[in-house]
Structures are given as C-alpha cells and as structure tokens.
C-alpha cells in the first residue's frame with residue numbers, strides 16, 4: 001500500500017520532470033526557429049489578434065471593476081488615518097505592480113490559453129500536425145512560434161490597458177462617488193507612481209505571456225487520447241499556467257523589488 | 258527505390274511491425290493489403306518519417322531516413338505526397354487553401370497560378386466549385402478527394418495513399434484508379450497505396466504486398482497473387498471469414 005503510493009509518486013515526479021524537459025526543448029527550438037527564415041508574419045498577426053484584440057473586452061471589464069473595488073476598499077481603510085488622498089496612489093500602484101499583469105494574465109489564460117490548447121490538441125489528434133510535417137513544414141515553427149511571439153508581445157499591451165482602465169475606475173469611484181478632490185487624486189497619483197512601477201508590471205507580463213503560450217502550446221501539441229485528451233489538455237493548460245503565473249509573480253516581485 | 262529492412266515497432270509492448278522487409282520499386286504502383294489493425298497505416302507513417310522504428314532501416318535511394326534529423330527529413334519529405342486515412346484536412350482553412358497549402362509554402366507561385374493548379378487538381382479528383390467550402394461542410398468522400406488533391410498538388414515523386422477509395426462510390430473509385438495510372442504514366446510517380454478495395458487493387462497494382470502479423474508474408478503481381486497457394490493470401494483476396502485467419 002505504502003510502496004504503491006510511493007511508486008505512483010515517483011512516476012508522477014518523473015512525468016513532471018519529463019514534461020518540463022520537453023517544454024524547455026520546445027522553447028529552445030522555438031527561439032531558434034524564430035530567427036530562421038521564412039518568418040511567419042501572417043500567422044503572428046493572426047495570433048496577436050486572437051490573444052490581444054479579442055481579449056480587450058474581458059481585460060477592460062476586469063481592470064475597471066478591480067480599480068473600482070480597490071478605490072472603495074482603500075478609501076475605507078485610509079479614511080481611518082485621514083489619508084483619503086492616498087487612494088489614488090494605492091489604486092495605481094496596486095494595478096501597475098501586481099493586479100494589472102496578474103489579472104490580465106489570468107483572464108487571458110482562461111480565454112486564450114484553453115482555446116490554444118484545444119486548437120493544437122484537435123490538430124494533433126486529427127493528424128493535422130502530422131500532415132504539416134509530411135509537407136515539409138516544421139509544425140513548431142508554423143504553430144507554436146507565432147503563438148509564443150503573440151503572447152510575449154500582447155500581454156504587456158493588455159497589461160497597460162488593464163492598468164489604465166483600473167486607474168480610471170479608481171478615479172471614478174474615488175472622485176465621483178466618494179468625493180475625493182479630483183486634482184488631489186490625480187496629483188498624488190503622479191507624485192507617487194514612477195515609471196519603474198509600471199515597468200515592473202510590464203516585465204512580469206512578458207514572462208506571463210511566455211508562460212501561458214508555452215504551457216498551452218506544449219499541452220496541445222503533445223495531446224494524446226482523442227476528444228477526451230483534448231479536453232484534458234485545455235484544463236491542464238489553464239490550471240498549470242495560472243499556478244505558474246502566480247508563483248512566478250511572487251518570484252519576480254522578489255527579484256524586481 | 259525504397260528498401261525496408263527488418264523494421265520493428267511496438268506500441269506499449271505490443272508488437273505491430275515485427276521484422277518487416279519490403280522493396281518498393283521506383284515508378285511502380287505498390288499496393289499494401291492486410292487486415293484492419295495489422296499496422297498498414299503504421300508502416301506508411303514510417304516511410305515518411307512520422308514514426309521512428311524501434312529498429313530496422315528504411316532506405317530511400319540509399320539514404321536511411323530513420324536516422325535523419327527533423328530538418329533533413331523535411332527536405333526529403335518535399336519529394337513525397339501523402340493522403341492520411343483520416344484525411345487530416347486543415348480545419349482552419351477552406352478547401353482551396355488546403356489543396357494549395359504546399360504550393361504557397363514551398364513555391365514562389367502567384368496566388369492566381371496557385372488557384373489554377375488547385376482547380377485543376379480538384380477537377381482531377383472529380384470536384385468542382387468547392388474551393389471556398391469549409392472542410393466541415395464536405396461529405397466523407399469529398400474530404401477524401403480533397404485529401405487526394407492535396408497529396409498530389411506538388412506532383413510529388415512518391416505518393417503515399419492510405420485508403421484512397423474508402424468511402425467513395427464505385428464509379429469514383431474507378432476514376433481514382435485512372436488518376437493513379439495516368440499520373441504514374443505521365444510523371445513516373447512511385448505509388449504506395451493501402452487499400453481494402455480488391456477490384457481497385459487488381460486494376461492498378463504492379464505489385465501487391467500482404468501484411469500479416471507484423472511481416473510482409475507475400476508479394477507478387479496481380480496474377481501471381483491471384484494464383485497464390487498461400488491460404489492466408491487466398492482467404493484475404495477472396496474475402497472469406499473461414500480460413501487460417503480467424504475473426505476473433
């Protein structure tokens with residue numbers, strides 16, 4: 001019984017290490033393929049549209065409501081110290097350093113990550129990926145590289161947008177609903193929030209974009225087991241990428257300060 | 258000329274190919290027959306390097322393709338055209354983009370020229386006016402024929418067809434047989450076909466090879482195979498449930 005579960009744990013660990021290895025290989029070959037012509041510009045734009053443009057609505061919605069609730073909560077807390085004027089910087093700093101990149105990352109992972117894994121997984125189980133190979137097309141170059149590039153480029157842009165609408169949402173609640181002076185709100189925000197704060201969030205989002213697309217592509221690309229396998233690839237991608245985003249967020253916060 | 262020597266492949270401990278030998282001659286039509294699940298599709302995927310054998314070699318004009326790296330393999334693959342048993346059409350593209358895909362990727366042809374070739378190949382497989390259709394709007398037999406058109410669009414030297422006539426009506430099957438014979442004559446194409454379609458086989462095959470229990474147990478021309486005394490070959494070609502091969 002004990003030996004049994006130990007053995008299973010061993011097998012599980014082996015599988016995890018195995019897939020980390022394969023994922024790293026996929027990343028390395030993607031990086032090399034990115035630089036070998038011909039470059040698949042059209043595929044990249046298509047993926048950028050899918051990851052970026054089509055995520056706009058959801059990140060605007062999450063960003064603005066998060067900014068609003070942040071303003072509300074920090075107002076309640078800061079009021080006790082008579083520091084209502086600090087609501088603006090609190091909202092902006094939280095958005096720029098943490099919530100912008102993390103929320104955008106998680107929302108886009110839920111939306112685009114599962115779709116990417118499903119699409120590649122379906123292509124795998126219906127032999128479309130094999131068909132690409134038989135035509136002398138490297139499927140990693142054709143399918144994976146454009147998605148990773150799109151993730152790395154679009155996540156920071158989505159993050160900026162999330163930050164921005166969050167700050168607007170915070171301003172709306174703070175100024176229009178809670179009665180903080182608009183000049184004070186904006187002035188304080190500008191005083192306290194630096195370019196570095198925003199940059200920190202953007203660095204993070206670059207990493208999150210890489211994580212999301214790599215995890216989704218890896219799971220989709222190596223799907224086995226028919227329709228069920230495709231479903232599993234989608235779920236695994238979202239869960240794995242979300243956890244990895246949160247863990248790496250902590251690590252990056254430690255490193256970037 | 259493709260020489261397959263001592264090819265072995267097992268999946269999860271189950272031996273599928275078990276020391277298989279086969280010569281595929283250039284500019285000839287080789288038909289591989291055998292029961293469902295014997296490993297015909299697995300064999301054909303080895304020939305184009307989609308699967309790596311556990312041991313054995315596949316030499317294409319003397320070059321062992323089982324040892325090639327992905328990049329080298331991709332070069333070799335440009336000499337091939339393949340129809341998958343499942344069709345494997347790209348579902349994100351319409352019919353014309355599916356058929357014209359390799360032209361777009363590997364040649365500098367203008368869109369107009371590509372469209373012309375695509376139309377010609379589609380006509381060749383009996384399809385007209387389907388260019389803009391999505392792949393999921395096609396019937397099973399139409400999918401198969403789009404797959405056929407896609408496989409031959411580059412006029413490849415070597416064509417691998419995995420069950421080209423399954424799902425086609427007999428008239429269409431016969432016209433696919435003509436297509437195979439015509440292109441083989443006109444372009445000296447080497448064909449490797451897998452099929453369960455015996456009349457089709459008799460019409461086109463230069464050489465029939467029967468796969469049974471992981472090995473090629475018999476090869477020969479149509480006449481030779483028809484006259485074979487091997488009970489397994491006889492049972493298969495005559496399509497009898499009774500014989501050395503048991504259904505269960």
Ligand SMILES: Nc1ncnc2c1ncn2[C@@H]1O[C@H](COP(=O)(O)OP(=O)(O)OP(=O)(O)O)[C@@H](O)[C@H]1O
Pocket residue numbers: 268269273291292293294295296297298299300342
């Ligand atoms: N990727 C794979 N993983 C595990 N087993 C496989 C794989 N591909 C094929 N097999 C197994 O190999 C055997 C042969 O399969 P294959 O598809 O080659 O049969 P076939 O001769 O083409 O049959 P059919 O005439 O029905 O198409 C089957 O038992 C199948 O389960």
Ligand SMILES: [Mg+2]
Pocket residue numbers: 297298299342419
């Ligand atoms: Mg088959």
